[in-house]
Amino acid sequence: MRTGHAVETYGRLLALTTNPITWAWAGALVAALVALPWAVSGHLLVVSTTVLIATVGVVGLNVLTGTTGLISLGQSGFLAIGGYACGLLIRDLSLPTELAVPLAGLITGTLSLLIGVPSLRLKGLYLAITTLAASLIVIHIILYAEPLTGGPFGLRIPDVSFLGLRIADGRGMYYIALIVAVLTVVFVNNLMRSRSGRAWIALRDHDIAAKSMGIDLVRYKLLSFFVSSSIVGVAGALMALQLRFITADVFGLFLSIEALAMLLVGGVGSVAGAILGAAFIVLLPEIARGLLALVGWTGETGSAHVFEIRAVVTGVLIIVMLRIEPDGLIGIWRRTKRYWLQWPLSV
Amino acid sequence: MSALLSVEGLSKSFGGVHAVRGVSFDVAPASIHSVIGPNGAGKTTLFNMISALVKPSSGRAVFDGRDVSRARPHHLARLGIGRTFQNLAVFSHATVVENLLVGMHHRIGGNVLSDGVFFGSTRAREIRAREEVERIIEFLEIEHLRNEVVGMLSYGLQKRVELGRALATGPKLLLLDEMVSGMNTEETEDIARFILDIKQELSIAVLMIEHDMSIVMDISDRVTVLSFGERIADGTPGEVAADPRVIDAYLGGA
Numbered sequence: 305m306r307t308g309h310a311v312e313t314y315g316r317l318l319a320l321t322t323n324p325i326t327w328a329w330a331g332a333l334v335a336a337l338v339a340l341p342w343a344v345s346g347h348l349l350v351v352s353t354t355v356l357i358a359t360v361g362v363v364g365l366n367v368l369t370g371t372t373g374l375i376s377l378g379q380s381g382f383l384a385i386g387g388y389a390c391g392l393l394i395r396d397l398s399l400p401t402e403l404a405v406p407l408a409g410l411i412t413g414t415l416s417l418l419i420g421v422p423s424l425r426l427k428g429l430y431l432a433i434t435t436l437a438a439s440l441i442v443i444h445i446i447l448y449a450e451p452l453t454g455g456p457f458g459l460r461i462p463d464v465s466f467l468g469l470r471i472a473d474g475r476g477m478y479y480i481a482l483i484v485a486v487l488t489v490v491f492v493n494n495l496m497r498s499r500s501g502r503a504w505i506a507l508r509d510h511d512i513a514a515k516s517m518g519i520d521l522v523r524y525k526l527l528s529f530f531v532s533s534s535i536v537g538v539a540g541a542l543m544a545l546q547l548r549f550i551t552a553d554v555f556g557l558f559l560s561i562e563a564l565a566m567l568l569v570g571g572v573g574s575v576a577g578a579i580l581g582a583a584f585i586v587l588l589p590e591i592a593r594g595l596l597a598l599v600g601w602t603g604e605t606g607s608a609h610v611f612e613i614r615a616v617v618t619g620v621l622i623i624v625m626l627r628i629e630p631d632g633l634i635g636i637w638r639r640t641k642r643y644w645l646q647w648p649l650s651v
Numbered sequence: 652m653s654a655l656l657s658v659e660g661l662s663k664s665f666g667g668v669h670a671v672r673g674v675s676f677d678v679a680p681a682s683i684h685s686v687i688g689p690n691g692a693g694k695t696t697l698f699n700m701i702s703a704l705v706k707p708s709s710g711r712a713v714f715d716g717r718d719v720s721r722a723r724p725h726h727l728a729r730l731g732i733g734r735t736f737q738n739l740a741v742f743s744h745a746t747v748v749e750n751l752l753v754g755m756h757h758r759i760g761g762n763v764l765s766d767g768v769f770f771g772s773t774r775a776r777e778i779r780a781r782e783e784v785e786r787i788i789e790f791l792e793i794e795h796l797r798n799e800v801v802g803m804l805s806y807g808l809q810k811r812v813e814l815g816r817a818l819a820t821g822p823k824l825l826l827l828d829e830m831v832s833g834m835n836t837e838e839t840e841d842i843a844r845f846i847l848d849i850k851q852e853l854s855i856a857v858l859m860i861e862h863d864m865s866i867v868m869d870i871s872d873r874v875t876v877l878s879f880g881e882r883i884a885d886g887t888p889g890e891v892a893a894d895p896r897v898i899d900a901y902l903g904g905a
Binding site for chain 2: 497531
């Protein structure tokens, strides 16, 4: 059984964790992620990169939907804006990738305010439908703005590099995604332990009380839209870099649903949950394939149906999660941890 | 001594219903002032007007030389008015410390970018805020609960956290809307003691709506009585208790 550890200064009290064991595990995780491209290659490396990109996107979505409580079904639209902004900045303006990616985020964040302003008085389902409609508008604009976006013919992104890492190289792209994912997770974790994050939680839990405590609701709702969508825009930019050829079809409605599913399965409102959810949903087809191989169903039939299986398993899992564990994977993790920390006194 | 808050003829009508009609009274600095009255007398509407959540139909609430009833609601904390709500209004998914820190929102400062980077200015600000929050935690004797999620606490303790959150705004005037309703005797006595300490040690004026007559009569310096939206009495607890109109309003007059 682990016992408490004393904290002696206020500065230590604010640390992400004061527990050296937690730091050691976090360090080990980052080291493992850095070493990963030497252990896996080809398809699995691509999937790992996708996990990291999804992590960025879901951590971003979590700011708006999990922390601020504003449900958005418009993620595909924001991803599309980020992806196309990044692609166009690189292809047409020849901006360095290091500049194009953050700029794509800022452009997405700024455009999200166009949806955020009319959404200020909307909550719950009404906001969800508004954001959904907005994302459909974005996709249509991209499709019809052919001279700029290439419309139905798509947008091809040249093989550029980011901090010396080439995007066409599997390892290079993996490290780009890893760097951005780590920065995003640290940034959002910091927000959550400071004034801005608390203001979002306050307006989610009780907006009138938040107002009386001095929080300007309009400002913080728009700020949440801006920060969340900027991060989602960066995820979209990474998608564009990874795929190197994007069309409006890439950013279909299913992407928004999937993003929300990642959030729900991982655990709404928690950064760690968002990471777990993103990893879990992206890895599902691989898990499904493994399970099918176990029961002896391999080869063409199995892999041909992998997308259908993935959709069905995803749907079933979301239902199961909402039914038995509303706190998501992070809830299961916390319970398991508590059990083992108190062992053998746990019940 | 000049008044800290002057309520001057505040009125509010919802359609044809006159919830509050021309109510006036003064709250002295560092005093405990109670507003009592039967259900539906307009007490909460009066509070909501003073804290700018409801715009008055007419009249003013002058605090520190300013009509606060027409201020933006989120400016009240900065102007020096903190409040609690009749129904629990805590941030139930956050911890005790986080709830109190939200109360300090306007005193912390900073922006999203510095908060996201954290190290440097935000860290220094958060440490200062945390020190202040620890003082409030000590004052309210909830040291053992600091990292508990507020939604998991008992009703009485959640109310205490809400009181702490209002204190964290650094107020000169505290509005308490039925703080002790639903509390047992022990919890009620604790709250009465805290309210007296708030007045005496922190020199903060308290304006409270209360149904519990024993606490009103015990600790108030002044009592204003409302009935059907109108002020029917205003004075010391003794004067008010002896006023025939007050007895009428509570017991039903002939």
